[in-house]
Amino acid sequence: MICLLSSAKSHLLAFRPQNNVFPFLPHSCLKFNHQMARSALDEMSDSGAFQRTASTFRNLISRDPNSQFPAESGRYHLYISYACPWASRCLAFLKVKGLDKAISFTSVKPIWERTKDSDEHMGWVFAATPTEEPGADLDPLNGAKTIRALYELASTNYTGKYTVPVLWDKKLKTIVNNESAEIIRMFNTEFNDIAENPSLDLYPPSLRAQIDETNEWIYSGINNGVYKCGFARKQEPYEEAAKQLYDALDKCEEILAKQRYICGNTLTEADIRLFVTLIRFDEVYAVHFKCNKKLLREYPNLFNYTKDIYQVPGMSSTVNMAHIKRHYYGSHPSINPFGIIPVGPDIDYSSPHDRDRFSS
Ligand SMILES: N[C@@H](CCC(=O)N[C@@H](CS)C(=O)NCC(=O)O)C(=O)O
Numbered sequence: 587m588i589c590l591l592s593s594a595k596s597h598l599l600a601f602r603p604q605n606n607v608f609p610f611l612p613h614s615c616l617k618f619n620h621q622m623a624r625s626a627l628d629e630m631s632d633s634g635a636f637q638r639t640a641s642t643f644r645n646l647i648s649r650d651p652n653s654q655f656p657a658e659s660g661r662y663h664l665y666i667s668y669a670c671p672w673a674s675r676c677l678a679f680l681k682v683k684g685l686d687k688a689i690s691f692t693s694v695k696p697i698w699e700r701t702k703d704s705d706e707h708m709g710w711v712f713a714a715t716p717t718e719e720p721g722a723d724l725d726p727l728n729g730a731k732t733i734r735a736l737y738e739l740a741s742t743n744y745t746g747k748y749t750v751p752v753l754w755d756k757k758l759k760t761i762v763n764n765e766s767a768e769i770i771r772m773f774n775t776e777f778n779d780i781a782e783n784p785s786l787d788l789y790p791p792s793l794r795a796q797i798d799e800t801n802e803w804i805y806s807g808i809n810n811g812v813y814k815c816g817f818a819r820k821q822e823p824y825e826e827a828a829k830q831l832y833d834a835l836d837k838c839e840e841i842l843a844k845q846r847y848i849c850g851n852t853l854t855e856a857d858i859r860l861f862v863t864l865i866r867f868d869e870v871y872a873v874h875f876k877c878n879k880k881l882l883r884e885y886p887n888l889f890n891y892t893k894d895i896y897q898v899p900g901m902s903s904t905v906n907m908a909h910i911k912r913h914y915y916g917s918h919p920s921i922n923p924f925g926i927i928p929v930g931p932d933i934d935y936s937s938p939h940d941r942d943r944f945s946s
Pocket of ligand 1: 750
């Protein structure tokens with residue numbers, strides 16, 4: 587397996603780590619499959635369970651002006667898909683931190699297409715004209731046709747998946763980072779000199795241990811849990827994932843009966859990470875990923891909580907339900923061969939909620 591450590595384009599380094607373990611990367615990045623998957627649909631273990639591979643580009647932007655990737659206004663660009671929950675959490679941070687003027691962004695089209703004539707890969711593509719697909723755009727920086735082309739610009743021998751989000755450095759013309767969990771941390775702290783909302787700390791030191799602990803069970807039970815349900819190819823791993831998912835949702839419902847947000851009465855990173863899955867739940871996951879034991883709108887606290895987060899200034903602009911539905915129902919032919927998009931339920935998340943019964 588080849589993995590790439592990205593620094594600047596000219597310093598890209600391909601190497602083979604011992605035992606597939608990277609001594610310098612965070613825990614979440616340590617284990618790799620023997621072959622890098624090309625698409626989420628290939629990330630399957632022998633037991634039929636879905637196994638997500640780790641992200642590859644892991645450089646960090648720093649507030650230190652002497653660092654390799656300093657937090658400068660206008661230097662970085664975020665490539666997203668509105669459909670993707672991981673990319674959407676980055677866009678949510680960009681919006682709520684007030685980084686619109688400092689960091690530009692572009693969304694691809696929602697439905698995967700062939701990315702090259704010479705192979706079968708299906709992935710994210712940019713719009714060909716400004717009016718082709720509302721919400722999607724052309725690549726304004728590199729004129730790339732696909733997200734794959736950006737990975738190939740950043741590295742000539744990249745063999746992993748071509749995922750969004752991609753945080754791009756316009757100056758060094760390379761990918762800084764493609765791991766949303768790290769991008770949101772950078773957006774939270776490193777751009778505070780130029781953010782319009784610098785005092786909003788979504789990962790405050792006093793709550794870090796609690797946020798980390800919460801993120802862990804929410805990631806495995808809910809964020810990744812819905813994918814484990816949807817991409818399972820055998821009954822047993824599906825049922826295991828569904829049990830873990832509903833145990834975690836029940837736990838959230840119980841917590842949210844007592845407090846406004848998932849880590850207390852302050853909005854944190856953990857809420858945004860949970861929100862991006864909840865907002866897709868009834869519209870997509872309940873049907874497409876077979877998460878139908880209970881709907882989000884059957885959980886009074888979780889449902890009202892989802893509306894509450896949706897109504898945080900800036901958040902609603904990160905939710906493009908047309909892209910979300912078109913992507914999932916249209917890009918996974920093994921799950922939905924005819925690409926039919928269900929008509930409902932068309933929930934209005936801007937309607938009143940009861941969460942201000944808690945002080946915040
Ligand atoms: N670890 C990544 C995961 C990103 C991810 O899985 N993105 C999906 C879209 S939701 C993707 O781009 N998939 C492309 C593919 O599977 O080929 C992150 O959180 O940033």
